[in-house]
Amino acid sequence: MSGFFRLGVDGRRDAVAAATHIPRDRFAALDPGSLDLGSADNLIENVIGTLELPLAVATNFRINGRDFLVPMAVEEASVVAAASNAAKMIRAGGGFFARSDPPWMIAQVQLTAPRAGEPAPQPAVAAIHAARGDLLALADSAHPRLVARGGGARDLLVRVLAPDMLVVDVVVDCQDAMGANLLNTIAEVLAPRLSDMTGWTAGLRILSNLADRRRAHVTCRVPPGALAGRGFSGAAAAAGIASASRFAELDPYRAATHNKGVMNGVDAVALATGQDWRAIEAGAHAYAGLTGAYRPLATWRLDPEGWLCGAISLPAAVGVVGGATKVHPAARLALEILGATSGAELGQVMAAVGLASNLAALRALATEGIQRGHMSLHARSVAVGAGAQGAEVDLLVHRLVESAEIKHDRAVLLLHELRSESR
Numbered sequence: 334m335s336g337f338f339r340l341g342v343d344g345r346r347d348a349v350a351a352a353t354h355i356p357r358d359r360f361a362a363l364d365p366g367s368l369d370l371g372s373a374d375n376l377i378e379n380v381i382g383t384l385e386l387p388l389a390v391a392t393n394f395r396i397n398g399r400d401f402l403v404p405m406a407v408e409e410a411s412v413v414a415a416a417s418n419a420a421k422m423i424r425a426g427g428g429f430f431a432r433s434d435p436p437w438m439i440a441q442v443q444l445t446a447p448r449a450g451e452p453a454p455q456p457a458v459a460a461i462h463a464a465r466g467d468l469l470a471l472a473d474s475a476h477p478r479l480v481a482r483g484g485g486a487r488d489l490l491v492r493v494l495a496p497d498m499l500v501v502d503v504v505v506d507c508q509d510a511m512g513a514n515l516l517n518t519i520a521e522v523l524a525p526r527l528s529d530m531t532g533w534t535a536g537l538r539i540l541s542n543l544a545d546r547r548r549a550h551v552t553c554r555v556p557p558g559a560l561a562g563r564g565f566s567g568a569a570a571a572a573g574i575a576s577a578s579r580f581a582e583l584d585p586y587r588a589a590t591h592n593k594g595v596m597n598g599v600d601a602v603a604l605a606t607g608q609d610w611r612a613i614e615a616g617a618h619a620y621a622g623l624t625g626a627y628r629p630l631a632t633w634r635l636d637p638e639g640w641l642c643g644a645i646s647l648p649a650a651v652g653v654v655g656g657a658t659k660v661h662p663a664a665r666l667a668l669e670i671l672g673a674t675s676g677a678e679l680g681q682v683m684a685a686v687g688l689a690s691n692l693a694a695l696r697a698l699a700t701e702g703i704q705r706g707h708m709s710l711h712a713r714s715v716a717v718g719a720g721a722q723g724a725e726v727d728l729l730v731h732r733l734v735e736s737a738e739i740k741h742d743r744a745v746l747l748l749h750e751l752r753s754e755s756r
């Protein structure tokens with residue numbers, strides 16, 4: 334869908350409707366105000382309105398040989414352009430290759446010693462291990478329909494965190510749901526039994542957002558020619574990107590920014606498709622720090638032929654059922670446009686968009702710098718913020734980019750000049 338961005342909003346809706354076979358009139362779900370106040374009032378508490386964000390579609394994504402139009406909701410200019418841009422380069426190498434771990438999440442029950450100063454965790458640990466089968470069956474009894482769908486409790490581990498504190502981790506296959514509510518129920522069902530059998534006190538009963546058993550793994554291989562740009566060769570860009578990856582692997586200060594670039598894409602897909610983005614953020618950063626040092630989520634290497642090879646593993650606690658996926662009309666349509674049929678596939682798309690977002694940013698940073706591409710698109714929101722309307726927006730953007738000072742005060746001044754000239 335080359336040139337998709339040059340169409341107007343209506344033209345883009347026509348193109349997406351034609352590509353997805355979703356009836357054109359359904360796109361009204363993306364009109365302003367489609368989340369009515371009554372529904373909003375039922376989604377959260379103390380509602381006084383709704384907050385709208387632009388919803389866009391990223392192009393060029395081919396994952397495991399299948400084409401996706403990827404809905405993204407974000408307030409930052411250039412994020413969608415960057416993802417589409419990098420996906421086009423990656424497509425030149427055959428696209429993204431993705432696989433998923435099983436949809437396993439962890440429910441935690443905290444247990445504390447009955448009497449301070451007399452800790453003896455071993456008998457409690459032994460009692461829990463001995464009852465493993467019964468405890469897994471009890472967990473399954475909380476969700477018979479999940480078990481019927483092929484999900485349910487898979488494993489149970491006991492870890493001694495301190496002489497007077499244990500945690501029981503129950504691994505649960507939650508199929509196509511994000512799983513938080515499912516797992517919290519299981520933790521609450523197990524807690525009294527664990528307490529009875531050990532004599533220890535049950536504390537917190539909640540899922541863990543470190544979804545490291547449920548990762549999406551995505552790789553890609555990009556021919557250097559696809560990375561060439563204004564005034565730089567593909568080989569130079571590829572080498573610069575591999576070096577940028579090493580920088581992030583060696584320095585947590587850089588890794589944080591590197592991962593911000595990854596999350597530009599991941600969060601935008603999460604928001605558009607009605608996911609719990611706080612859970613995804615928490616999981617991603619906890620995973621990035623799991624080895625003790627904070628690490629980049631996506632890495633890049635040159636292979637012997639000089640192609641650029643990228644890889645990402647992302648905890649993917651996402652679902653195509655439950656949460657807000659059925660309540661928010663725009664999220665519902667976004668999921669339909671994406672056409673992901675399972676939570677695992679949605680996680681793979683998110684990881685692919687994270688990898689693409691990272692590639693676009695690193696390519697710009699390692700060559701011409703971020704400002705040309707990013708700031709020229711950011712200039713549009715600066716122009717609107719300064720009060721430009723209709724045809725004034727393009728004219729003001731042009732002048733702002735020419736002035737190389739894309740700032741609010743400058744935009745107000747240039748808009749004033751523009752209006753005086755046309756009087």
Ligand SMILES: CC(C)(COP(=O)([O-])OP(=O)([O-])OC[C@H]1O[C@@H](n2cnc3c(N)ncnc32)[C@H](O)[C@@H]1OP(=O)([O-])[O-])[C@@H](O)C(=O)NCCC(=O)NCCSC(=O)C[C@@](C)(O)CC(=O)[O-]
Pocket residue numbers: 334335336337338392393409410411412413414415416417418419421562590591592593594595597690691693694695697698703705706707710
């Ligand atoms: C901004 C571009 C894409 C321009 O890139 P360009 O070279 O001017 O683009 P092009 O005209 O050659 O077009 C190439 C493709 O890009 C897409 N594209 C191109 N323009 C548009 C547009 N207006 N709207 C939508 N899509 C666009 C589109 O897919 C197009 O293909 P086509 O449709 O022509 O076949 C490029 O410079 C770029 O990728 N820059 C990176 C920008 C970026 O990473 N932004 C994120 C914000 S910065 C940040 O938050 C993170 C950071 C940087 O700190 C992370 C880090 O440090 O690692």
Ligand SMILES: NC(=O)C1=CN([C@@H]2O[C@H](COP(=O)(O)OP(=O)(O)OC[C@H]3O[C@@H](n4cnc5c(N)ncnc54)[C@H](OP(=O)(O)O)[C@@H]3O)[C@@H](O)[C@H]2O)C=CC1
Pocket residue numbers: 476478479482507508509510511512513514515516517540542609612652654655656657
């Ligand atoms: N720390 C955190 O991250 C926390 C997050 N949350 C919130 O929890 C919500 C997510 O919890 P979650 O349990 O996913 O959501 P829900 O409870 O909304 O939905 C899951 C339910 O969907 C039904 N279902 C239908 N089809 C399937 C399928 N194919 N696979 C799996 N389940 C299916 C199941 O119910 P049935 O079997 O009865 O049909 C299942 O219990 C989010 O809103 C999140 O914000 C809440 C607390 C803490």
